[in-house]
Amino acid sequence: MRHFLDFEKPVAELEAKIEELRRMTDPGELNIAQEVSQLSDKAERQLRNLYGKLTPWQKTQVARHPERPKAKDMIAGLITEFTPLAGDRAFAEDAAIIAGPGRFQGEPVMVIAIEKGSDLDSRLKHNFGSPRPEGYRKARRMIELAGRFGLPILSFVDTSGAYPGIDAEARGQAEAIARGIDACLAAPVPFIATIIGEGGSGGAIAIAAADVVLMYEHAIYSVISPEGCAAILWEDRAMAPQAAEAMKVTAQDLKRLGIIDRIVPEPLGGAHRAPDAAVAQLGEAIATALAPLKTMAPEALRAKRREKFLAMGQSAVV
Template structure:
């Protein structure tokens, strides 16, 4: 059964009515159910388009967190052939919050890395809700270095509220692991295409997203801190999250204007969770479009342009 967000209630009511009518049978001379269903379907589609045409940053955050939204494992399953997962950081443990391995993307051998939130209670616990620990970022770094040695382009798919904030993660060097992850992105001698598919939270996201090309789903969000965290710091009230989301400019549209991402990947009307297959097909085309010209560049050019790109962010004229 489809899960509806709070602002989708008008659509939920219409679609519930449609389902109710579809289960009914009619006698001769009674209401033509097919015609009524068609009318309500048109009305529901129009309502959905109207709602999604003017989503607020906070509403986009809710869409980005939708439980049915495509996750990294789903993206890899749909876009990567012959995927061979690789595990462990060769120092402490394997962190299931970050998945990665080798495979083929539309005929091109690649290294794939993603943050995985999970799709149900069991898998969310297994993947720690996509919040990686130091061993996760060290695993990602290991895979990036491996990709460099074997000349494999790197594709990353980011969906995390942030790095795991627990004491044990700090004790094992969380900040250093994230910094080294960013360093690995910048030093990779191969093309790196990063995509924010849901939430891109803080350093936990940029450790995998400092790429030559940074793509972002239309209703994804990317920020230095969650809206709730920002609200708790500035107003000491997490209920101000909507205000914080507006101020932080966390949407793909704002970030594209600011030059912090390169392309916005369109989603089906109603979000990627309404039609994951179509959403993933469009994502595959966008990744291929971003990757193809990068394959022609030398390792030196890839690294230099990647560093220049990120060092230029935030600069203002004096």
């Protein structure tokens, strides 16, 4: 059964009516096919109207949709011969980050992805997509390995942020994230990052300081979650919708600000309605972004990447 968000209630009612008509035992007698067709057209118009004017908070809800394709879906749909590698060679394995070599459209690549999980068991296994320090150290190890063997890097980001527990802080969470960002900037190979759901805080940018940053149409990317921002500024998490508006978390805002490079369209109603189509669309975007980078020398890649991130936030002197 499809999960509907609160603002999708009008569509949910129409689709429930369509399903009810389809289950009728003798549809031909009541000319139900025509009615189903009319209701389907109406539902599509309603969905198009809703998704054509989503607020930042509504986009946040879509980005967190439980049926939205996760990192594992991206790997399954885009990467062949994927071989996950484990451990940071210092402390432990962290299941929130999945990483290893594979092939994208037949070419060898290194994949680094943050996995949230799709049901309770997998969410617990992957710590709800919140990596610990060893996860970021594993990611850094993969970036360095990719540089050694000349493998382009593809990263898939979907996290509300790094794990904030005391044990993570004790093992150097901030240092692990900082070194991860440094490794991204120093990578001598093409690097494409995609925000597929949530891109939260330094926990996201640790594997997203890339040559090209792609972002799904209804994903979000921010320094903190809207709820966290609301708790700090207003001491009231209920102000999250206002925080989302002020923070400019949407792909459209971030493209305009120059934080991301390209918006990847989603199927009507969000990636969760047609996951296979959404994954295929992302594959095309990655291939397009990767092609010109393959011809660049390592030093040119590094220099251009660093210039890109240093330029963010600069303002003209009046």
